[in-house]
Amino acid sequence: xxxxxxxxxxxxxxxxxxxxxxxxxxxxxxxxxxxxxxxxxxxxxxxxxxxxxxxxxxxxxxxxxxxxxxxxxxxxxxxxxxxxxxxxxxxxxxxxxxxxxxxxxxxxxxxxxxxxxxxxxxxxxxxxxxxxxxxxxxxxxxxxxxxxxxxxxxxxxxxxxxxxxxxxxxxxxxxxxxxxxxxxxxxxxxxxxxxxxxxxxxxxxxxxxxxxxxxxxxxxxxxxxxxxxxxxxxxxxxxxxxxxxxxxxxxxxxx
Amino acid sequence: xxxxxxxxxxxxxxxxxxxxxxxxxxxxxxxxxxxxxxxxxxxxxxxxxxxxxxxxxxxxxxxxxxxxxxxxxxxxxxxxxxxxxxxxxxxxxxxxxxxxxxxxxxxxxxxxxxxxxxxxxxxxxxxxxxxxxxxx
Numbered sequence: 001x002x003x004x005x006x007x008x009x010x011x012x013x014x015x016x017x018x019x020x021x022x023x024x025x026x027x028x029x030x031x032x033x034x035x036x037x038x039x040x041x042x043x044x045x046x047x048x049x050x051x052x053x054x055x056x057x058x059x060x061x062x063x064x065x066x067x068x069x070x071x072x073x074x075x076x077x078x079x080x081x082x083x084x085x086x087x088x089x090x091x092x093x094x095x096x097x098x099x100x101x102x103x104x105x106x107x108x109x110x111x112x113x114x115x116x117x118x119x120x121x122x123x124x125x126x127x128x129x130x131x132x133x134x135x136x137x138x139x140x141x142x143x144x145x146x147x148x149x150x151x152x153x154x155x156x157x158x159x160x161x162x163x164x165x166x167x168x169x170x171x172x173x174x175x176x177x178x179x180x181x182x183x184x185x186x187x188x189x190x191x192x193x194x195x196x197x198x199x200x201x202x203x204x205x206x207x208x209x210x211x212x213x214x215x216x217x218x219x220x221x222x223x224x225x226x227x228x229x230x231x232x233x234x235x236x237x238x239x240x241x242x243x244x245x246x247x248x249x250x251x252x253x254x255x
Numbered sequence: 256x257x258x259x260x261x262x263x264x265x266x267x268x269x270x271x272x273x274x275x276x277x278x279x280x281x282x283x284x285x286x287x288x289x290x291x292x293x294x295x296x297x298x299x300x301x302x303x304x305x306x307x308x309x310x311x312x313x314x315x316x317x318x319x320x321x322x323x324x325x326x327x328x329x330x331x332x333x334x335x336x337x338x339x340x341x342x343x344x345x346x347x348x349x350x351x352x353x354x355x356x357x358x359x360x361x362x363x364x365x366x367x368x369x370x371x372x373x374x375x376x377x378x379x380x381x382x383x384x385x386x387x388x389x390x391x
Binding site for chain 2: 017018021022024025043046047048049050051052053054055057058059064065066067068073076077079080081084085086087088089090091092093094095096098101104106107110111114115118119122123126127130132141144145149153157166167169170171172173174175176177178179180182186190191192193194195196197200201204205208209212213216219220221222223224227228229230231232234235236238239
């Protein structure tokens with residue numbers, strides 16, 4: 001009997017996910033209101049709680065999709081997957097101020113370029129300091145410091161081994177998760193309170209999930225501006241990583 | 256009808272992603288280039304034209320606004336599906352590298368945001384009401 005009842009829950013995965021996320025947000029909003037006096041916003045707490053749950057899910061199942069690997073919560077994978085996420089991101093553009101886009105467009109492009117090149121060389125330098133001294137390793141890990149998609153795409157293109165590719169995914173994951181957590185904390189300090197800054201922020205960080213989560217926890221009105229530049233980042237990163245950036249690294253390190 | 260709004264949104268997303276894929280193929284990249292961003296620009300443009308022509312009634316708008324207001328819960332579900340355990344298992348290079356890169360990137364945001372016309376950027380007022388969601 002209990003098996004059949006569980007089947008109802010697991011068999012309606014997406015619906016279970018709606019109910020579970022709604023409940024989680026309710027609890028987090030109550031925590032925000034009563035325990036932090038509204039200082040930490042409910043969605044920031046909910047995103048952090050989601051990450052914590054995904055850690056627990058990942059450790060207990062050994063899978064790669066956090067809590068979504070637990071059969072009961074498999075619907076979370078669909079609800080938070082790229083299809084519905086991108087759909088909701090596009091919908092946020094409904095409230096975009098076109099004037100703001102035109103004003104900050106150029107800065108967004110500069111941010112994209114700086115946002116790809118700086119993390120790449122910084123990540124590469126850190127890899128070098130940790131003893132990964134050949135051009136392929138430095139490039140793959142540096143590309144992972146762009147996003148966890150740029151890393152494996154670049155690594156595969158230049159013939160990196162699977163351990164290096166796993167490492168480049170890990171560094172990209174650390175980036176995207178810490179962006180989600182840290183953004184609401186530092187938003188004030190970096191003047192992330194207007195559409196222009198959000199456009200730059202999206203291009204600088206590049207990780208769509210990090211930017212989406214970080215801005216949602218800071219001020220939902222900024223989301224469309226940040227998301228718009230962030231979605232160009234991975235594509236350009238995949239373009240520059242295995243080509244120009246790899247050639248530069250190989251020129252410096254030899255091999 | 257609500258479905259008109261949802262269908263408009265869906266069409267914009269598909270067209271944007273198709274263009275992004277074509278750009279990716281054209282420049283020889285194994286990734287979609289800006290598909291979602293292009294879809295957003297397309298939606299902004301189409302909604303602007305349709306509103307001028309009076310083709311977008313309140314119920315159709317509701318189809319777009321509904322998905323827009325589901326954005327934060329979807330992001331929470333996304334957070335719950337991240338490979339956090341994998342990120343931590345990456346060891347010191349991944350942790351140190353990821354955190355240093357994020358710290359430096361944050362520091363550069365205000366520097367770039369102040370370039371050119373960006374220095375006139377006006378903060379959005381009244382954060383608290385905004386946090387309830389833009390369409391509620």
